[in-house]
Amino acid sequence: MSPHPPSSTQGAAAAPAGKVADRLDKLLKILAADPNDAFVLYGIAQEYGNRGEHARAVEFYDRCIAADAAYVYGYYHKAQALRQLGKTADARTTVSEGLKAATAAQDAKGIDELQGLMGIL
Numbered sequence: 566m567s568p569h570p571p572s573s574t575q576g577a578a579a580a581p582a583g584k585v586a587d588r589l590d591k592l593l594k595i596l597a598a599d600p601n602d603a604f605v606l607y608g609i610a611q612e613y614g615n616r617g618e619h620a621r622a623v624e625f626y627d628r629c630i631a632a633d634a635a636y637v638y639g640y641y642h643k644a645q646a647l648r649q650l651g652k653t654a655d656a657r658t659t660v661s662e663g664l665k666a667a668t669a670a671q672d673a674k675g676i677d678e679l680q681g682l683m684g685i686l
Contacts, residue, residue, distance in 0.1 A: 588612055603633035610642065619646040637667045637675035644682055657686050 589612040596605045610625035626643035629636055640663025647656035660683045667675035 589616075601632040603629045603636045603639070606632055607636060607639055607642075610639070610646075614642065614646055614649075619649040622646045623650070635666055635670045635672075637663055637670065637672050637679070639663075640666060641675070641679055641682060644679075644686070648686065653686055657683065660686065 589609065592605055592609045592612060596602065596609060599605070606625050606629035610622045610629060613619075613622035613625060623643055623646045626639050626646065629639040630643070633639075640659050644656040644659040644663065647653075647659060660679050663679045664676060664683075666672075667679055
């Protein structure tokens, strides 16, 4: 089963900038110990997204997906970041790839959320 992390907006919006930077620094240090840890890569991507650095977030979502192709929310949030960058066609492609991964993993929640996202792209 793929993980269903909390929404990227939970708590992040209220966090002072210093705390966000501290979290990112900590995650980057953890990543140094295991550069293919999909959960840490996802967390770093989320932090960049929370900072509005969507292109950098996409880089880390790509790394997350490369490390674990079944990490469904990597696809979901990568598509959201691409949407923020005005890359709607790329976002749709990402959602399609995520739907394949979610279907293979029998992840009903992931399928539902990706289908919902596709509907607004």
